[in-house]
Each structure stands twice: as structure tokens, then as C-alpha cells.
Amino acid sequence: MLDKALSQQLAQHLKLLRQPVELVASLDDGAKSQQLLELLNEVAALSDKVTVVRADDDERRPSFAIVRAGTDVSVRFAAIPLGHELTSFVLALLQVGGHPSTTAPELVEQIQRLDGEYHFVTYLSLSCQNCPEVVQALNLMSVLNPKITHVAVDGALFREEVEARGVLAVPTVFLNGEVFDQGRMTLEQIVSKLDTSAGERAASALNDKEPFDVLVVGAGPAGVSSAVYAARKGIATGLVAERIGGQVLDTMAIENLISVPYTEGPKLASALEQHAQAYDVDIMELQRAARLVPAAEPGDLHRVELESGAVLSGRTVILATGARWRHMGVPGEQEYRNKGVTYCPHCDGPLFKGKRVAVIGGGNSGVEAAIDLAGIVEHVTLLEFDGTLRADEVLQRKLHSLSNVDVLVNARTTEVTGDGAKVTGLVYEDRTSGEHHTLALEGVFVQIGLLPNTEWLEGTIELTNRGEIVIDERGATSVPGVFAAGDCTTSPYKQIVTAMGSGSTAALSAFDHLIRTTAPALASTDA
Structure with a gap:
């Protein structure tokens, strides 16, 4: 074997x-x-x-x-x-x-x-x-x-x-x-x-930390890139997050990270962690940010309050909280989450062997999910809200070649039904005719894009109506001394390689801000 x-x-x-x-x-x-x-x-x-x-x-x-x-x-x-x-x-x-x-x-x-x-x-x-x-x-x-x-x-x-x-x-x-x-x-x-009692001990230890020159919130590709670039400048750098890797951990095959022909999400997340550990970065995991309190006056400290009750402070802050899978927001979705409603076809697909399932979303993620599931389940129905699929043409050709896949466009999912223990069906509206139809199935795989993790910032910095942090070309937000990078921002392309680039940009901008406002003694000229 x-x-x-x-x-x-x-x-x-x-x-x-x-x-x-x-x-x-x-x-x-x-x-x-x-x-x-x-x-x-x-x-x-x-x-x-x-x-x-x-x-x-x-x-x-x-x-x-x-x-x-x-x-x-x-x-x-x-x-x-x-x-x-x-x-x-x-x-x-x-x-x-x-x-x-x-x-x-x-x-x-x-x-x-x-x-x-x-x-x-x-x-x-x-x-x-x-x-x-x-x-x-x-x-x-x-x-x-x-x-x-x-x-x-x-x-x-x-x-x-x-x-x-x-x-x-x-x-x-x-x-x-x-x-x-x-x-x-x-x-x-x-x-x-x-x-x-571990949470209380951890919160107490965090409260005792000295202010950071750069405090990075979030540890995906953008956050780790920010921390590495900041630490290379010889300034006090903190990295606080729930987990190293962020959404990368939920990604299977990665084939478009330049110079790395193929890797997998968990492997990349491990490499990110090792890179951050190679520098003098204070990594604080298992922490979720709850509130940003900007500096009251130029030169004052910004504060980040955590859900654990701890408070961290920094002369500058970089927000790199990433994004999460978007939910449909229909009746039955939350009730049957992990009872038939799922967001990871690679993980949960084998549990639906021989069953009928639906995939919601006609972008690359949705079409790839439908293709993968077709080799496991009895039948796949892919539902797309728009009139056409948005996936790459090569993926669409593969999808349409599969005999156990049906594609429905102009289909708006309105409800997930179940028997109290598991999913039994899905109701959708035909947006052309206005008629409602019910599909009998046992699994619903949701693949409809990303939602930025920025709810905790509302009312503090400028956000778009989609919840993205508004940044300029330097990664600066509407609050002086606060920068942002990655999928939580208005960056038009949500890719690992662009997140890494925006993270380094934010760190360099934060360093430049420190030079102009507080002139940190340990500043270096390393590029």
C-alpha cells in the first residue's frame, strides 16, 4: 500500500x-x-x-x-x-x-x-x-x-x-x-x-503587555505578512488572532501562489506560522477582537479590546481580519447547519455518498464543489441566482459534461427544509416566472462568496455598505495610524498573493507613520 x-x-x-x-x-x-x-x-x-x-x-x-x-x-x-x-x-x-x-x-x-x-x-x-x-x-x-x-x-x-x-x-x-x-x-x-480558568489567565497575561509599535489584528496571509515586515524593521510587533492561517486553513488546493506550483491550505498556514516565529513577533492566538478604540490625540495609543476582556495597545494598528463564507440568510440555514447545510465540500462530501445534494453558487468555488461532489453523491443540483454561471469556462465545460449534475440559473433559494434532525429539501424561486419549487435532497453546500469580518469596527472607521474597510493605496484607513490589509478591505481582488502584498504595504506604511510621528529608536533601513 x-x-x-x-x-x-x-x-x-x-x-x-x-x-x-x-x-x-x-x-x-x-x-x-x-x-x-x-x-x-x-x-x-x-x-x-x-x-x-x-x-x-x-x-x-x-x-x-x-x-x-x-x-x-x-x-x-x-x-x-x-x-x-x-x-x-x-x-x-x-x-x-x-x-x-x-x-x-x-x-x-x-x-x-x-x-x-x-x-x-x-x-x-x-x-x-x-x-x-x-x-x-x-x-x-x-x-x-x-x-x-x-x-x-x-x-x-x-x-x-x-x-x-x-x-x-x-x-x-x-x-x-x-x-x-x-x-x-x-x-x-x-x-x-x-x-x-485558562481564559482568565490568558487575559491577565495579555493585559500586562507593553504597548506595541505595530499591533496586527488577524493572522491570515495579510496579517502574517504585515507582522513579518514590521518585525524586520526592528520594532515591537504583536500579532493577535483566533488562529494562524485564517481562511487559508479551509482551502484545499492552492495552485496560483507564484513560485509555489502547488500547496494545500494547512501546509501554507504552517509555513506562515513558522515565518512569523522566525522573527521577534509576539503571537497571541485564541483571541477575538471586540472593539477598536482609536487614539484620542496624535501620538496617543490605539487600543484593541478583546472578547476575553483583555486590552492591547499599539502606536499603530493593522487590521487584517479577513473574511468568512457568506451565508444565504434564509429560513432553515442556521437550524440545519452541520445537519445537512455545510460550507466545505472537501471535508463533508464523503458523508453524503449516494445521496442527493445541492450546491448554491455558480462561481468558481460553487462549480468546483459540484464537480467534486458529482464523483461521490448520487446527484447534484447547482443553483445560481444570476442568469449565467460566473465560473471559468474550463470549469463550466467540465460541469456540463457530468451526467448526474443539473444546473439551475435565475434560481433564488428561499428556504432549507428538514425533519428537525437533518435536511430533507430546499425551496427555490424561479426568478423568471416567480414560481416556487421544492427539491428533495439531503445536503446543501453553500458557496456564495465571502463576508468581511468587520462588524466589530462599525462606527469606528469608514466601511463600505458591504462591510469592507475603506483604504487608500498605502493601506491607510480613515483613522490616522490605523491601517488595513487583505480580504477585509476594499482591495478588489481577494487572493492569497494580493493579501500578502497588501499586508507588506500596510506594514511599511505603519513604519513610515511611526517615523514621522514617534521616531522609534529601533528603526532600521532594511527594505
Whole structure:
């Protein structure tokens, strides 16, 4: 199952094992069990510290546990961990085998201090780029704390279980039998949700920070670019955000970042974080901005109040809060979110195998989603509000070549219907005739563009009627000393490469503003 190059790489990784590991398999007579056994045997052949044991003692088959020999330390996969989860498998092998994690020591101690019994189950799909971070976080927690257990379950492999639990979006995490959370989560986010006093401690630490020369709010491509450019000037730079990477984390294939022919969102987000960490940037994650208080007089400090209650200040501020998927705003959408209404075809598509679904939106994202889903589901109906599709011609040709796809233009979605537990249909208006029609289906994938994350700025700086921050060619906003960059602004093109460029422009403009107003002592002439 593993090609020669991958086997060689894995063999090198397994040299890091410090303690013997057993791969304890629970199998039946099915083809998937044979496939899993083949994978486990191939891995075991690469290291004398890894052995395969047949137990057949788990109710989920095929599944296997990675067990530190002679101990209770273990991680379980009810999956054949290939695709995006291969990295999760390798990391779990190393961590169970005693190889130390690179996680910050204070976070490791926080995990080890968690008291209580925590039994996690994560439902995933192998095509989901958001799932590995959650799986890897919970796997590590189960290795570090004996009171924590974790099972990663491939929803496509255990469809009856997924349907019985009403799982229609991945990753979905259950804790002690109840839904814990859904969607991408970092290790820090999971731990802070369990450790209820963590937020108060973090807010107190943030309040003690000295003012920054440049305070960047948001850590997508624009925010990280701003922070790197500011830090290279030798000035005090802070970067505050919910997560490094922003919307990039939810992006699958990236093929138009110049000089990088192909990458994936999570990989780019990791590279952004590493680049920021290479400089003297104070990175403050798991924080959401709530209010901007501009300086009262020239030379005074701008303040950013956070939802946690903490307050940060800066001589200049760069707003790079990005954008999020736009919602339809129709009855039933929120009620059935993650119960059939979803915004990520790559992540959730496998859960709708053999079902009828709709895609809302005829731009590139919508058409690409419909093409991808057509290979999984029984039937796709794409609905576009305008009279024509807006996607690139090459995508439209591919779409129209698919036999299980219908395209409806001049179609305005008016309602998502359901039975209280899951989506059962969609109502749309034919904008030409005014007639309403109902489609029977089980999934609705919304792909209708972006909405800037700027609600918290209303009444403070100039925004357009679409909520975009108005900026000039230098990234300056209507408030002196406050700059903005990326998808949250009036920049006409919402692309990763343009966001990076606007971030660097905003940082250079902020530095120029500081020179002219406060002349920071550490200023350099580095371009």
C-alpha cells in the first residue's frame, strides 16, 4: 500500500521510536480489514520496535490501537489512516513510542493537569484537510494524560454509526457520548475549552503587555505578512488572532501562489506560522477582537479590546481580519447547519455518498464543489441566482459534461427544509416566472462568496455598505495610524498573493507613520 519513497521516509521516522509499540488490530473477514492488516504489516516491517497483534476485541472493525508495550498508553483509529490522516498515524506512532512532542512545555503541563475522565471520539473523512489537526491534538492529549482516551473514526467506513449519531459534518467530536464541538480546532482551543480558568489567565497575561509599535489584528496571509515586515524593521510587533492561517486553513488546493506550483491550505498556514516565529513577533492566538478604540490625540495609543476582556495597545494598528463564507440568510440555514447545510465540500462530501445534494453558487468555488461532489453523491443540483454561471469556462465545460449534475440559473433559494434532525429539501424561486419549487435532497453546500469580518469596527472607521474597510493605496484607513490589509478591505481582488502584498504595504506604511510621528529608536533601513 505504501510506495517505495513513502516507505523509506516512514522508516526514517520510525528510527525515532524510543519504546516498543504494538499495533493491536480488530478485524473481520471484509476487504477493508484485509486492507488495514496489509498496511499495519507494511509499517511493522520497517522497524524492529513495531509489532502487529491480532485481538479482534473492539466493536468497530476494522480498527486498531497503537499501544506502548506493557502500558495503558494508546491511541485508536477506526480507520485506514491514509490520505490526510497518514500524518496523524505517523505522529501517533512516534508519540506512543516515546518520542517527545514539540508542543510548548507549559501546554503539556496544562494537559497533564486536567482532572476528570475524558473519552473523545472524532468522526472524520480522509479527504478532510481540517480533520488531522483535531485528530492529532486529541491523540497527543491521550498520550500525555491517562484520564483521556481518543478514537478517530472514518465516517465513510462506519456509515451506520455516523447516521445513528446524526453526523453530517466533519470533524465532529464527541466527549463522553455528547457532542463536544465541530470543525477545525487547535490543541490550544481544545484545552482551553476543558480548562475553564485558562481564559482568565490568558487575559491577565495579555493585559500586562507593553504597548506595541505595530499591533496586527488577524493572522491570515495579510496579517502574517504585515507582522513579518514590521518585525524586520526592528520594532515591537504583536500579532493577535483566533488562529494562524485564517481562511487559508479551509482551502484545499492552492495552485496560483507564484513560485509555489502547488500547496494545500494547512501546509501554507504552517509555513506562515513558522515565518512569523522566525522573527521577534509576539503571537497571541485564541483571541477575538471586540472593539477598536482609536487614539484620542496624535501620538496617543490605539487600543484593541478583546472578547476575553483583555486590552492591547499599539502606536499603530493593522487590521487584517479577513473574511468568512457568506451565508444565504434564509429560513432553515442556521437550524440545519452541520445537519445537512455545510460550507466545505472537501471535508463533508464523503458523508453524503449516494445521496442527493445541492450546491448554491455558480462561481468558481460553487462549480468546483459540484464537480467534486458529482464523483461521490448520487446527484447534484447547482443553483445560481444570476442568469449565467460566473465560473471559468474550463470549469463550466467540465460541469456540463457530468451526467448526474443539473444546473439551475435565475434560481433564488428561499428556504432549507428538514425533519428537525437533518435536511430533507430546499425551496427555490424561479426568478423568471416567480414560481416556487421544492427539491428533495439531503445536503446543501453553500458557496456564495465571502463576508468581511468587520462588524466589530462599525462606527469606528469608514466601511463600505458591504462591510469592507475603506483604504487608500498605502493601506491607510480613515483613522490616522490605523491601517488595513487583505480580504477585509476594499482591495478588489481577494487572493492569497494580493493579501500578502497588501499586508507588506500596510506594514511599511505603519513604519513610515511611526517615523514621522514617534521616531522609534529601533528603526532600521532594511527594505
